[in-house]
Amino acid sequence: MATPPGRVAPSVPETVHRRRWAILTVLTFSMLIVVLDNSILNVAVKTIATPAPTGIGATQSELEWAINAYTLVFAGLLFTAGLVGDRLGRKNVLLLGVLVFGTGSALAAFSATPSELIVYRAIMGLGAAFVMPATLAVLMNVFERDEQARAMGIWTGSVGVAIAIGPFTGGVLLEHFWWGSIFLINVPVVIVALVTMAILVPDSKDPNPGRLDPVGVLLSIVGLVLLVYGIIRGGELADFTTASVLLPLVGGLVVLALFVLYEKHIDHPALDLSCFAKPAFSAAIAAMALVFFAVMGVTFFSAFYLQSIRGYSPLRAGMLVLPLAVAQVVFAPRARLVVDRFGARPVCAVGMVMVAAGLAAFVFFDASTPLWVVEFMLFVQGVGMAHIMPPVTLSVMQALPREKAGSGSAINNTFRQVGGALGVAVLGSLLSTRYRSEIEGHLLSVPADARSAAGESIEATLGVADAMGPAGKALVGPAQDAFLDAMHLTAACAAAVAVAGAVVVALFLPGRAPARQAPEPDALPEREGAGR
Structure with a gap:
């Protein structure tokens, strides 16, 4: 049914609107495992440090990098992952991210050495970098503006819950299973998430993405990776004054400053800096x-x-x-x-x-x-x-x-x-x-x-x-x-x-936003197929 003159057409299709809460459930579920798995590892570090067969005999430094490898890749690629989702479609990026995360989880569960665990954790961080921005972007595209606040509350609540229940979940698994179970538990969850996403989640992307900005994207990745590495290294050494900390920190800040300058002077920036105004x-x-x-x-x-x-x-x-x-x-x-x-x-x-x-x-x-x-x-x-x-x-x-x-x-x-x-x-x-x-x-x-x-x-x-x-x-x-x-x-x-x-x-x-007057009856939005 066409929208009659004088009415405001809804921006979300009716077929998507009807299943919006089911979509939100799938999105929060996906977010939950990604965030939870990063906090769950903190409980297992003692067990993983134990020699085989209980653990894999990881040293303190190796344990720190098992955690930091995830953070480094995750933080360094978040911005790029968001741009890719806008350009290629958020559903495709979300499915890819969940698949990569699940694959990394399965590999990490059966790591034979600390080096393997560090590599597989980096793969998990790669998948998570594509999952997190895509879930929030999909949410904004399946809910009308008047329901976005409610949906956002549920989404952000899931992030907080994951951070808090990670140690509890890890403790339960370690009491009954071997250390790799904290990663292997993700695999069946990922399979369910992939199936439900493929069925429920609609695709969306920027209809006019404009020209590519490969230089800006590269500068953002290099700058963020250097900055986060310097931060992590400083925490490891408990000293932010050594060359191994200052060089990546300063280098990251310089590259990010170049990124900002570059984005301000091109006509197709990856990041619209005007929003920061x-x-x-x-x-x-x-x-x-x-x-x-x-x-x-x-x-x-x-x-x-x-x-x-x-x-x-x-x-x-x-x-x-x-x-x-x-x-x-x-x-x-x-x-x-x-x-x-x-x-x-x-x-x-x-x-x-x-x-x-x-x-x-x-x-x-x-x-x-x-x-x-x-x-x-x-x-x-x-x-x-x-x-x-x-x-x-x-x-x-x-x-x-x-x-x-x-x-x-x-x-x-x-x-x-x-x-x-x-x-x-x-x-x-x-x-x-x-x-x-x-x-x-x-x-x-x-x-x-x-x-x-x-x-x-x-x-x-x-x-x-x-x-x-x-x-x-x-x-x-x-x-x-x-x-x-x-x-x-x-x-x-x-x-x-x-x-x-x-x-x-x-x-x-x-x-406080000014109170909005109720719209006139002929200005109320009418959804396609309403009343049928």
């Missing part, structure tokens, strides 16, 4: 990076607090962070209601303050802090996250036309990924440096050849103490005190970053 867009991007900087850094050390200080198993430690996930499941889909009433600016600012409060609480935690207090503050942090992610993500996506949804999603996720990587590296470096300075005076009884390694982390100190037998028991108390002191300092810095995020959104995000 919009305060709401830039503020949303900055808020995304800052909140993930703070939260991912604390997620890193909270696992050590719960396991090394409180003595919980990986499974129980994973269960203890579930309030963070529950809060996001409950509140993220409903954040749009609060935003509709009060506006994005105050809602996001209050959310940032709640996140800062949850992080600052770690400054006061010790080995005897009541567990309910820890759980409550994790819940508060989750509620804050649930009221930040949906509105800032929506601000980014709605600042661009639908045909550029892949690029918008890529920008959104790139800043989030770089912010998270920077948080883990900088806050992890701060934690490590402070811990070493506090514990060094207590390591005089440790054999000289093991003294340096014993000061790297609380796990290393406790491992040496255990190997020393009764003589090592004297190290346990000082190690715990040194870690708590380092954790308090790191948490305070993370909270300060979250407060900075609150200031940014309070100054630059838009306030």
